[in-house]
Amino acid sequence: MTSLPASMTAIAIREPGGPDVLVPEARPVPQPGPGEVLIRVAAAGVNRPDVLQRMGFYPPPPGASDLPGLEVAGTVVAVGPGGDPELSGQAVCALVAGGGYAEYCLAPVGSCLPVPAGFSMAEAAALPETxxxxxxxxxxxxxxxxxxxxxxxxxxxxxxxxxxxxxxxxxxxxxxxxxxxxxxxxxxxxxxxxxxxxxxxxxxxxxxxxxxxxxxxxxxxxxxxxxxxxxxxxxxxxxxxxxxxxxxxxxxxxxxxxxxxxxxxxxxSTLRARSAEFKALLADEIHRTLWPRLSNGGWKPAMDRSFPLAEASAAHARMQAGAHVGKIVLTIAD
Ligand SMILES: NC(=O)c1ccc[n+]([C@@H]2O[C@H](COP(=O)([O-])OP(=O)(O)OC[C@H]3O[C@@H](n4cnc5c(N)ncnc54)[C@H](OP(=O)(O)O)[C@@H]3O)[C@@H](O)[C@H]2O)c1
Known part of the structure; x- marks a missing residue:
């Protein structure tokens, strides 16, 4: 496995407020624990709950990253202790309870799904939360x-x-x-x-x-x-x-x-605070029932616009202006 850097760029919420409180910060690359994988993020979805979190109205649940971002797509680069080494190198999209606006993000194994055939990383990142x-x-x-x-x-x-x-x-x-x-x-x-x-x-x-x-x-x-x-x-x-x-x-x-x-x-219901076990069951059902239809070109998410990770504040401003149609995504250059 390629060695990982010690630190990464992430978008943090400096204090509750408008889009400009989203600031790039150097953070340690997190280490996956049991039942987790580390994803090198290629794209991260932006959702209205991220806007509410930024404004201070939607704190992360206990144990979740303080960084915003509820969904990512990318490549698995490390597997937690006892995990399946075959996961390494796989292209996945994942539902996460926070931490998506970053170059690397932890995800529970059970919340990861393969990137559907024919989907770009940006399209795959737009799937999990909605x-x-x-x-x-x-x-x-x-x-x-x-x-x-x-x-x-x-x-x-x-x-x-x-x-x-x-x-x-x-x-x-x-x-x-x-x-x-x-x-x-x-x-x-x-x-x-x-x-x-x-x-x-x-x-x-x-x-x-x-x-x-x-x-x-x-x-x-x-x-x-x-x-x-x-x-x-x-x-x-x-x-x-x-x-x-x-x-x-x-x-x-x-x-x-x-x-x-x-x-x-x-x-x-509200999704974010549900248990990893619940999300794994849901992921499994979605994988069995919906994924075969996506891979056959049945449906792709409506994509509004992509912004580089460093322009997360512009992405939030666009969502708050309310003129978007479909999904806004942050992309990370390799
Ligand atoms: N329960 C959960 O687990 C869960 C998970 C994810 C998201 N959500 C919630 O689902 C909603 C959509 O999330 P999103 O990420 O898809 O956000 P989004 O793309 O920003 O969409 C927000 C939508 O709300 C509509 N809206 C806003 N104010 C309205 C009003 N006063 N009357 C009628 N419509 C109004 C807007 O439509 P118009 O511009 O046409 O008015 C817009 O289409 C958010 O409220 C979010 O918090 C819940």
Whole structure:
């Protein structure tokens, strides 16, 4: 195995604040422990939770790196004690609980997946966070199935674009909401069956019209607040409502009799703090079920823009400006 440097460049959060608090720093290259591998990072995905962490609203869970970055793609360069030496040299993408904005990153072996055939490192780095989140929430918690219809808010977000893609792969219809006509056009081009511009149209009425008054089977909600009672109006009988964020507030007022009369299910989850064992089970299911379809050219993530690692602050500024469509990625020159 090639020898590793003692230190690396990473992007640290100097203090809570705006994009310019992201600063390059020299850090020791971490050593993998049992059950871990060290990845030489080629690309790292940028996600909204990284922005929240930078602002001081989303601290890393206990034991996680203080560096931002929840997903990477690269080459395994070291394997922890007792690990499979065959992993060394493999091209992987990985879900990590932090530390992705760096030249080297530790990952639990169970959270690594092979880079799908035909994917660039940047495309592979754009997969783990949104694929794991969408897979668990839509397919496992809301048990959506072929022939059903899902309402997805934030249709052009990283999460939204992945949800459109995965639903299309599995024969599920999608209605999305977006904040502009341009974003609606982008979401439709990515495969959404209907895109509703919420700045000028009532999405509840649009959903009712599109579904012939029946409603959708599932809502994937990242908005919360006053959206939740309106989302429940969109649900068909036996519908499932999944909360993954609450950008318009955590407190909601709903008519609970709806839940009884129409047998609705309210659920939700957050991925980062889940155990390594849970993430390994999820990775295994995704590998068996989704990966064969990706390698056959079935779906690739919608890529917005790539920035060099040193320009992480510009990547965050772009995400915060909100004009992006799909995934923003940091790349590291070899
Ligand atoms: N629970 C979990 O495990 C988990 C994991 C990953 C991400 N998340 C959450 O999922 C969300 C999306 O993450 P991402 O990385 O994909 O972020 P992103 O690409 O920055 O997307 C954020 C989206 O939120 C929409 N939005 C913002 N404010 C809104 C409002 N007031 N009303 C309606 N829509 C609004 C924006 O759409 P418009 O510009 O069209 O309004 C945008 O598409 C974030 O809230 C993130 O924290 C949760």
């Amino acid at each position: 694929v794991f989140t969408v897979w668990h929430n839509l397919f496992e918690r809301a048990y959506v199935r072929e022939g059903e219809t899902v309402l997805i808010h934030g249709g052009t977000s990283g999460i939204g674009t992945t949800a459109i893609g995965l639903c299309k792969l599995f024969g599920i219809r999608t209605i999305v909401t977006c904040g502009s006509g341009d974003k609606c056009a982008a979401a439709t081009a990515l495969g959404a069956d209907l895109a509703v511009d919420y700045s000028g149209q009532d999405y509840v009425e649009a959903v009712k019209a599109f579904t012939g008054g029946k409603g959708v089977n599932v809502v994937l909600d990242m908005v919360g607040g006053d959206y939740v009672p309106r989302n429940l109006e969109c649900l068909a009988d036996d519908g499932r409502h999944v909360t993954i964020a609450f950008q318009r507030g955590a407190k909601v007022e709903i008519d609970i009799s709806q839940v009884m009369r129409r047998r609705l299910t309210l659920t939700g």
